[in-house]
Amino acid sequence: MLQFLTGRSDIVFHHHSSSLSLTPKNETPINWADVCKNAIPSTYTRPMFFNGHLQTIRILLDNPELPIYYKRWIFQQSNKLFEGEFAVDFTIRSLQDSERQSPPEITTMFTKEEFEHIGSLDSKPMLVVLHGMNGGSGEAYLRRSLMPxxxxxxxxxxxxxxxxxxxxxxLGNGILYNARSTWDLRQVVEWLQKKFPNRPLFALGFSMGANMLVHYLAEEGQNCPIRAAAICSNPWNLEVLSHHLQSSFFMREIYSRGLTASLKKFLNTHEQKIITNPDIDPDEIARIQYLHEFDRAIQKPMWKYPTETVYYREASSVNPLLSVRVPIFALNSEDDPLSPQMGLPIEEAKANPYVVLVVTSFGGHLGWFQQDGSRWFIQAFFEEFPVRVIIMQKYVSTTQQIGE
Structure with a gap:
């Protein structure tokens, strides 16, 4: 009750009792949990958007004009098992005069000649970002996060x-993405290593993109090229989420149906490519109303799962979190309607010294709006975190085994 009256959120850190030790180079020793705690503001007070639903819905009204611009290149997937194409948007500091419009397009295309000459020997830190489900580089939460x-x-x-x-x-062909797709990200990271060999690589994932990122980090294990990662509003346990979305009329009709409406627009846009997949039934697509029906009609047959619930279990990132061997900083809210509290990997975070999971009482899904319209998670994660990560580069992380 006191929290509700004051609007002040609890901020709880979950981590291993012996968090990852960072061996100093002639400086004071520090561990990963301390790095994360020093980056997080001590308080978060929610505004009049007093619950997770309002915080989440408020995102739809957030459309700031920010000086974040991109140049795009279309990559062709080199892995024949997952052939297809995907767009990667690289941040640029400003638009050339020839690219300026009113209002300016935030994304322009690299010419072939420009892209052939891309690459550098500089040592600037490089951030690789993954967006949420059916989103993209233009999302307000993503562009706000890139500003610092x-x-x-x-x-x-x-x-x-x-x-x-x-x-x-x-869409280059009938092969889509799913909640544990790592092949496109892996190709980009390998390409970045070749083109920018001196740049330390870091990663940032939002929502479903956070889920994908955890899978990638786990698959790479000790040899992961990413030095550290931050993830925000990861749904974590997709089976728990599916049950949650079907648990009440409100969740089913507002969230499950609403998310599915967006996915159906995606299907309509790419219908001709999608139906080339012989395992996809166009009649079943036409009957989709809810998210679990989308996964049953699309993800289950496309990836050869026997049921959509098996897909949810395989694609969840709770268990893979135990296999991550780079520092990872995760943020969730207890009132997130799309990442239920019962699905948060509290014990898994405590079992892995590379993980720090921060859980707030309020914030919704990718929300954390404050009275002035700013986003607390931007301040918490990204205004201080870049500084902390750069400082961390002065240190060499020690290898720790689970259970130490």
Whole structure:
């Protein structure tokens, strides 16, 4: 009750009792939990958007004009098992005069000649970003998050790996993406290592993109090229989420149906490519109303799962979190309607010294709006975190085994 009256959120850190030790180079020793705690403001007070639903719905009204611009290149997937194309948007500091419009388009295309000459031996930190479900590089939460990195005097570079067919891109064939797709991200990271061999790589994932990122980090294990990662509003346990979305009329009709309406627009846009997949039934697509029906009609047959619930279990990132071997900083809210509290990996975070999970009482899904319209998670994660991560580069993380 006191929390509700004051509007002040609890902020709880979940981490291993012996958080990842960072071995100093002639400086004071520090651990990963301390780095994260030092980056998080001590308080978060929610505004009149007093619950997770209002915080989440408020996102739809957030459309700021921000000086975040991109140049795009279409990559062809080199892995024949997952062939197709996907768009990667690279941040640029400003638009050339020839590209300026009113209002300016935030994304323009690289020419072939420009892209052939891309690459550098500089040592600027490079951020690789993954967006939420059916989103893209133009999402307000993503562009707001990039501001401290790109326009905050930090000298970062960044790119956004758009999921196939998202952010105005075309779908090259009938192979889509799913909640654990890592192949496009892996190709981009390998390409960045070749083109920018001296740049330390970091990663940032939102919502479903956070889920994908955890899978990638886990698959790479000790040899992961990403030095550290931040993830925000990860749904974590997709089976729990599916049950939650079907648990009440409100959740089913507002969230499940609303999310599915967006996905159906995606299907309509790319219908001719999608129906080339012989495992996809166009009649079943026409009957889709809810998210679990989308997964039953699309994800289950496309990826050869026997049921959509098996897909949810395989694609959840709770268990893979235990296999992550790079520092990872995760943020969730207890009142997030799209990442239920019962699905949060509290014990898994405590079992892995590379993980710090921060849970607030309020914030919704990718919300955390404050009285002035600003976003607390931007301040918490990204205004201080870039500084902390750069400081961390002075240190060498020690290898720790689970259970130490």
């Amino acid at each position: 990195f790109i326009n905050g005097g930090q000298e970062w570079e960044a790119c956004v790996v758009n999921s196939r067919g998202c952010a105005g891109s075309q």
